[in-house]
Amino acid sequence: MRLVSFIVLALASLVSAQFGFFDQMFSGGGQQHRQPQNVPSDSSHYRTQYARSHCDKYLCPDTLACVHFPHHCPCQWPSHEDKFELAEGQRICISKGGFKAGEAARKVELARKGLL
Incomplete structure (x- = not known):
């Protein structure tokens, strides 16, 4: 019974990994194709970079x-x-x-x- 459970779990994870791979390949993989965020309309982004310099x-x-x-x-x-x-x-x-x-x-x- 343990061997059967192990084989079922192994196959389930393999199928999940396979479809997860194809999902990323054909749907853009998440963040790669998102629209870029606009920077804030104030100077906070610049001040942050200045403070880090x-x-x-x-x-x-x-x-x-x-x-x-x-x-x-x-x-x-x-x-x-x-x-x-x-x-x-x-x-x-x-x-x-x-x-x-x-x-x-x-x-x-x-x-x-x-x-x-």
């Missing part, structure tokens, strides 16, 4: 990168932005989109001179 130099406020000087902060989207260092250790990031090579730098220089 450790930096003994300068923590860039927009990228949370740890650098020696503020003007060393990277742009948030370096593949889409050019970085320009300004006077007094500041930097700006300007979109690359729609400009020919060097055009963003030319416009920054014109703005520095007050011509733009």
Whole structure:
């Protein structure tokens, strides 16, 4: 009787595991295909990441990168932005989109001179 009970339990667990596998394969496996959650509309997510960041130099406020000087902060989207260092250790990031090579730098220089 024990052997029969053992065989029935073993078969039941095998069937459950098999159908569980197919259920995950064809139904998306749970969390993999869920709609992404929207981030909160307040700054709590950013403040949490800021509080977790450790930096003994300068923590860039927009990228949370740890650098020696503020003007060393990277742009948030370096593949889409050019970085320009300004006077007094500041930097700006300007979109690359729609400009020919060097055009963003030319416009920054014109703005520095007050011509733009």
